[in-house]
Amino acid sequence: MPASRVHRRTPSRKAAWRALSAAALAGILALTACGSDSPGASWNDGKKDGGQQADSGPKQGGTITSPAADAKDVPASTTIAFTLENASDPSIELKSASGETVEGELQEDGKSWLPEGALEYATTYTATINATGADGKPTTSTSTFTTMAKPSKVVRVSSFLGDGQVVGVGMPLIVRFGRAVPKDYRDDVQARLFVRSTPHQEGIWHWASPTEVRFRPKEYWQAGTQIRYKLQTGGLPMGDGYYGRADVNVDVKIGPSLIMTVDNKTKKMTVTKDGKVVKTIPVSLGKKSTPSSSGTMVVIEKQRKTIFDTMDDPNPENRYRTPIDFAQRLTWSGQFIHAAPWSEGQQGRVNVSHGCVNVSMAMGEWLFGQTRIGDVITVKNTEEKLQNGNGWTDWNMSWEQYVKGSAIPYNG
Structure with a gap:
């Protein structure tokens, strides 16, 4: 059986209006009866129980976002991160609890400030951000945090x-x-x-x-x-x-810019200083069984006198123990520029070394007096290519190869 419907009579609009008007009039009479000390009527926007509410306008200024307010165990390496709202020209002040000011500078991202060095461990700091609001007035906000205890690891x-x-x-x-x-x-x-x-x-x-x-x-x-x-x-x-x-x-x-270029085809080294050729030196490179590496290297270390000892080499032909003058290391595998008086007759004509760049005693001494750690040498046209990692081979890679080794994307 279907549910029955109950019909209610709706009052007419005029009757409703009369009732509302009567209620309003009663309210006015009640307020009047309270006396002249009663407050006047006001709008209430929910922020206050009553009274006049002034509109303060949009928020302006900066806010420290990291470290979080009252944070504990903050790393001593922390940056101060912040946001701006309707403000510009931020500056950061960082002080320890004793009032000591920490120097630092704003970072390029425009959103952080880095102290000039690690903060003290187990120390409380207060960061203050000052900025200029959109209305031109200064704004200030602070945040306090405490660094971690000194780590054991x-x-x-x-x-x-x-x-x-x-x-x-x-x-x-x-x-x-x-x-x-x-x-x-x-x-x-x-x-x-x-x-x-x-x-x-x-x-x-x-x-x-x-x-x-x-x-x-x-x-x-x-x-x-x-x-x-x-x-x-x-x-x-x-x-x-x-x-x-x-x-x-x-x-x-x-x-100075000192660049050495060795060409196996000519068996010569060309030395340029600040863009000008200052010397051409006959050389003897590695023989076919022990070729010199082609590639770009730099001088890793220099030794006025040393001893080359390869007595542990598995190949008897490569075993020797020889005093060396004016040695300049190029690779970890043992390729050097050095004086080799025993090969002066072959220098400029035949390769007889075990992979090194042999020069005369006179040229070895002269070159040793000219170079510094980090000077560049490029060897060309040999039977073997330089392996990256065999020495400081940073320049043996193209710029495109080099940037792939960065942990941060390159935006240049």
Whole structure:
């Protein structure tokens, strides 16, 4: 059986209006009866129980977003990240609880500020962001955080070069880590390796291994370049609960542009200095059984006197123990430029070495006095190609190959 419908009579519009008007009138009479001290009627927007509410307009200013307010155990390597809303011209002040000011600078992203070095461990800091609002008035906001206790697991970070060294135009900046840096952390580490050159030259970091990263410019360093690089790794997370032990700062200078070019076809080395040919030197390269490598290398180390000892070589023909003068290492496998008085009769005509670039005693001494660590040598037209990694082979790679070794995408 279908449910029955109940019909209700709806009051007419006029009757409803009369009832509403009567209720309103009663309310007015009631308010009047309260006396003249009663507050006047006002709009209520939900923000206050009553009273006049002024419109303050849109929010203006900056907000510290990281570290979070009252955060604990913050890494000593932290940056100060912030956002701006209807504001411009941000500046950051960072002070310890004792009132000591920390120096630093805004980063290129315009959204963060980096202290000039690692913060103190187990210390409370207050970050203040000052900005100019859209109305031209100054704004200020603060946030307080506390750094972590000093970690027990640290990674040593070191530079191959030391302060004040003068090196060749092909010298890569080499940074080594006392422990392998996990792949997922390399971009964060690389982002804390800063290079400033005067004059400015475009360059990039390249991970040669999990424990070594190198920097080279797109072209050879310009002669006389001043380089300052900072490894801001103190307190920086490096995976598996390890942190960078300390920051490292290095200042070096690039010397004259000295380039050596060896051509197996002519058996000669051409030496140019600052773009001018200063010497042509007869050479003897590796014989067919032990060829010299073709490729671009740099001088890794120099020894006025040394001994070449290959007595552990499995091939009896390659075993020897010989005193050497004016040795300049080019590869880890043992190829050098060096004086070889025993082959002076063959230099410029025949290859008789075990892979080295043989020059006369006089030319070995002269060349030794001209070169620096990082000077460039290119060997051409031999039977064997240089293998990348066999020495500082950063210039044996094209720029396109080199940037692939960066942990941060290249946007040049």
